[in-house]
Amino acid sequence: MSVSWTPDRRPSLPGRLARLGFNEAGRAERLLKEAEDAGVPLDDDLLDGLGATADPDLALDGLLRLLTAASGEQPAARELRKALAHEPTVRDRLLAVLGVSAAFADHLARHPEQWRALRDGDGSVQADPRAVLLDAVGADPDAAEPVARDASPETLVALRVAYRRRLLGLAGRDLTGAADVAEVAAELADLAAAALQAGLAVARAEVPEHTACRLAVIGMGKCGGRELNYVSDVDVIFVAEPRDGHPEDAALRAATRLASAMMRACSAHTTEGALWEVDAALRPEGKAGPLVRSLASHRAYYERWAKTWEFQALLKARPVAGDPDLGARYLDMITPLVWQAAAGEGFVDEVQSMRRRVEAHLNRRDPAAERELKLGPGGLRDVEFAVQLLQLVHGRADETLRGRGTLEALAALSEGGYVGRDDAAALAAAYRFLRRVEHLVQLHRLRRTHVVPEDPADLRRLGRALGLRTDPVGEFTAQWRRHARQVRRLHEKLFYRPLLRAVARLPGPEARLTHAAARTRLEALGYADPAGALRHIEALTAGVSRRAAIQRTLLPVMLGWFADAPDPDAGLLGFRQVSDALGTTPWYLRLLRDEVTVAERMAWVLGSSRYATDLLLRAPEAVTMLVGDAELAPRPYQALRTEALADVRRLALPEPAAAAEDGAVLAAEEAVAVVRGLRRRELFRVAVADLLDLADVRTVGEALSDIAAVTVEAALQAAIDKIEMERRGPLPTRIAVVAMGRFGGHELGYGSDADVMFVHDPLPGADERDAHAAAHAVAEEMRRLLALPAPDPPLEIDPNLRPEGRQGPLVRTLASYAAYYARWSEPWESQALLRAHATIGDRELCERFHAVVDPVRWPEGGIDDDAVRQIRRLKARMESERLPRGVDRRLHIKLGPGGLSDVEWVAQLLQLRHAHDVPALRTTRTLATLEAAAAENLLAPADAEVLADAWQLATRLRNAMMLVRGRASDVLPTDHHRERSSVSRMLGYPGTGDLLEDYRRHARRARAVVERVFYGEE
Known part of the structure; x- marks a missing residue:
């Protein structure tokens, strides 16, 4: 349907253009009228096509420039207008390219006829790129050694024009989804190889003595791996041999001239610019070495002098131009050398050290390193280096891992069990995303860059090109950061995998475990990395020692227990690590052999929780806690406090007057180190009880809060001792620490911070x-x-x-707190004080602090309606502002609807209103508040039950995610299958869908109560 330009319709067009994504709707309306005047039918399809582009304004500008350029030849102009009206594929591809690439708009303005490259039926796009580019330089594609018509500037221009026509066609398919990122990268590499062949044909026209040598061009890096960018240096190595009895010296001189001329043909600047730089720096000895070497010279260098990184680079070597037979001989020569490299002494350490040096250099050199798609943390190079190291280590024995491309190799590593399926899928998805972004960044100006821009307009174009429409900048940034974090985590996990060194030290393929039946059995049990599992088993059971014999008895049973856990591979790895730490201890294996419960529980814990595994690895003797339920019961607060303070006193220096400052510092640090060891042990006790379903939500929260309180009090005492040593006398004041938030509410989780306030009271006569x-x-x-x-x-x-937040003093006197709360406190501060619990430090001061804040948090007569409205507004603002961008609010278990915050604010509002008159509400605990409110008929019992159930489920989920992942999160896992599965199984759900459905049901019911009780009139 056409868009009418009559006056009564005109006012509606700017609004539509704005909705389609035009930044300057008025200007766009004027330009569209110009396009219509030029004969382009202005219909809904064209408008929608422009609106679908990454940058509609850029696309419209480019389209008008193309129409203007084509207008000089009326038949061609008519063909273009007809294509825009009747060939949707051409129109969509053309607009997509123009909406991303200002460089291609410039190119089409110079060569308007090349829009035809966007047709599927265009001959130059369908033909072999080698034939097309050789034809462009006047060389015979069928000749054994094609020679260009000449090496003139006109020939070089023709090569560039033909190359960019082909590039334009590929960009059109890329940007409309007709080719995925792997196909695009492969075609770009093939196109580069064709350009090198055409450049070599031009070089032959320039170097008459080329007949004295055979020259092969070996593609390296992304060109060799068939994963090239739109604009990239093309890495090559040259190998030459004499022909027909020519002396080797003369042949190598001719080959060097030929190689140099070929490089110039591709990289020389012309009126059409350059293709790209041809970089031969990966050759033996780098830029200091000869440009061209013979096959024998290459062999001698790699056998005697090559460094580790050079073999890593050779993973991607591929003949791309020149003499095919010589290229094949080169490949046959280097392949065995590449796959023997990992057996070298310290190979893995050297590769890892080199990577660290590169990263350190980048971080020092480039303040914007974090925006680097290629070299920055979580960038493409992280993926490539991890994959390449795994290839080099495992590929000696497994030839299926020897693919050149990153995605191809990653798939093989996953298929072979060397990388977990979830990890491989996450890495592949991130790699594809980062490569797409890299392509889009380069297409804009057809410049070599790997940096994510900072300009919002550029970010908007990137986001829209990726199909993001609601908030292109925010959504793109969130996706990019998420992928980068994932890549960095997996890079650290895979690239620095501890077992790599052990595998690399194996003597060769003949030593590789190939027990097909065992591997099949492990796969059937659910091990994602059966080959890795076999290596663990062999390491644990090898030899004739008693230790090995017991392991051979234990492992057949334990493998089944590991398989029953969410992550069998992690369980077996953790077991090997603990066994390595304790295996020589006589009691360890005897305990596992004689106490079946210990081994079974250990398998479940190690296969379920990264958090508990890390704790056990740092204190492996804690495995003794697994003997029985009594050992896993949280220890009473008073017992922990007594032990912790005794440790501090034991390590304190005896006399302040005799203590040097350094001694005081060391004593305090040593005391707290011992107390943190106690904390580590107790955290493991609670985590295991939680994992084995021996502790409920309240028990876990109370236990974690007690552990934190003991740790804080011990650190406080160590700090007091140290300051008194430095002052050469007792403190002139008493000091206490007030637990706030979840800490004060005895509701800490495994990843919770300890919110506190500090209060002191000067001694009589002391200087304030x-x-x-x-x-x-x-x-x-x-x-x-x-x-x-x-x-x-x-x-x-x-x-x-604390009062005034970060702007206020860290420590206040009791009198200062009293004055502040009497004069300045806001309703939210009264609400925060509902969880204030002062028990750490001077006990009398703690009691006096409570006397000051109790009237503030439990005001006589409750809070007035204005305060209630303020609290409601604050809660509503929190709901809209505090949620992380890009997160599905329904999955945020803290701030989402029906989440922890919802329930807690209901409980706290009831306290603010009624706690003065209802003593049972004077508690810092959420569940106790709900129970008291229901008992006093301030909250319907059914509503209290709904809120309590939702709060407990959300808390269990939060703790479970920390236990599984080893790091805190408030968002339900949706994009990591193993994590979802592990959390679901830990909480007893049959499947991940059941967990999500149950949480959403609880959250919906809780939110309904919140709407009525908190926001309503009750």
Whole structure:
């Protein structure tokens, strides 16, 4: 349907253009009128096509320039207008290219006839690129050694024009989804190879003595691997041999001239620019070595002098131009050398060290390294290096891993069990995404770049080109960062995999475990990496020692128990690591052999939880806790406190006057290190009880809060001792730490921070400034001690709930708190105080602090309607502003509808309104508040049950994700199958869908109660 340009319709067009994505709707309307005047039918299809592009304004500008350029030849112009009206494929491809690439708009303005390359039936696009480009330089494609008509500038221009025509056709298919990223990269590599062949034909026309030699061009890097970018240096190596009895010296001189001329033919600047740089720096000795070598010279170098990275580079070597037989001989020569390289002494360490040096150099050199798609953290090179190292290590024995392309090799590694299926899928998805972004960035100006732009307009174009429409910039940035984080995590996991060194040290293919029946059995049990599992088994059972004999008895049974866990491979790896740490200890294997429960529980824990496994690896003797249920019961708070404070006292220096400052520092740090060891042990106890369903949500929260409180109190005492040593006398003030938030509510999770406030009270007669300085020094020292690097999960101390937040003083006197809350406090601060629980430090001061804040948090008569409205507005604003961008709010278990925050705000509003009159509501615990409110008829019992059930499920999910992943998250896992499966199985759901459905049901019901009770009039 045509769009009418009559006056009564004109006002509606700018609005439609704005909705389609035009930034300047008025200007676009004027330009569209110009296009219509030029004979282009202005219909809905054209408008929708422009609106579907990455940058409609850019596409419209480019289209008008093309129409203007084509207008000089009326038949051609008519053909173009007809194609825009009646050939949807051509129109979509043309607009897609123009909406991304200003460079192709320039090219089409110079060569308007080349729009035909966007037709599927275009002969130049369907033909072999080698034949097309050789024909462009006047060479016979069928000749054994094609020679161009000449090496003139006109010939070089013709080569570039033909090359870009082919590139245009490929870009059109790429940007409309007719070719995926792997196909595009492969075609770009083949096109580059064809251009090298055409460049060699031009070189032959320039170098008459070329007949004295045979020259083969070996593609390296992305060209060799058939995964090239739109604009990239093309890496090559040259190998030559004399022909027909010519002396080798003369042949190599001729070959060097020929290679140099070929490189110039491709990289020389003309009126049509250059193709790309031809880079021969990967040759033996790099730029310091001869450009061309004979086959024998190459062999001698690689056998005697080559470095590790050179063999890694040769993984992708592929003959791409010149003499095919010589190229094949070169490949046959280097292939065995490449696959023997990993057996070299320290090969894996050297590759890993080189990678670290490259990263360190990049980070020092480039402040924008994090925006690097190729070299930055989580970039393409991370994927490529991890895949290549795994290829080199395992490919010696498994020839299926010897593919050149990254995606091809990654698929083979996954198929062979060397990389888990989920990991391989995540890496492949990230690699494809990053390559697409890299292509889009380069297409804009046809320039070699790998940096994500910062300009919002450029980011918008990238996002829209990827199909993102709601919030192109935000959605693109979130996807990019997510993929980068995933790549970096998996790079660290795979590239620095501890078993690689052991595998690399194996003598050769004949030593590889090839027990087909065992491998089949492991696959049937659910091991994602059966080959890796076999290697673990062999390492654990090899030899004639008693240790090996017990392992041979244990493992057949334990393999089945590992298979019953969510991640059998992680379980077996963790078992090997713990066994390596404790295997020589007499009691360890005897315990596993004689106490079946211990081995079974160990298999489940190691195969279920990265968090518990990490704790066990740092304190492997904790395996003794698995003996019985009693050992896994959380220890009472008072027992933990007594042990922790005893450790601090034991390590304290005896006399302040005799203690040097360095000694005080060391004593404090040593004391806290011992206490953190206690914390590590107790965290493992609670985690295992949780994993084995021996502790419910309340028990876990209370236990984790007790462990944190003991750790904080011990660190406080160590800090006080240290400051008193430095001051040569006792503190002039008393100090206490107030637990806030989940810490004060006895509801900590495994990944929770410890929210606190610091309060002090100067002793009678003490100087207030001196007292404040001493208290501040203690607080800072306590935070420093707990932040020291240590082999345990960190306990972050967060003091930002204090009055005035980060802008306020870290430590206040009790009188200062009283004055502040009397004069300045806001309703949200009263709400925050509902969870304030002061038990750490000076006990009398803790009681006095409660006396100050109790009237604030439990006000007489409750809070007024204005305060209620403020709290509701704050909650509503939190719901709209605090959720991370790009996250499905329904899956956010803290801030999403029906999540933790919803339930807690209902409980806290009831406390603010009624706690003064209802003593049972004067608690810092959420579930206790709901129960008290129901008992006092302030909340319907059914509503209280709905809220409590939702809160407990969300808390269990939060804890389960931390246990499974080893890192905190508030978002239900949806894009990682193994994590989803592990969390579901840990919580007893038959499938991941059941978990998601159950959570959504609880959340919906809870949100309905929140709408009525919190936002309603009840």
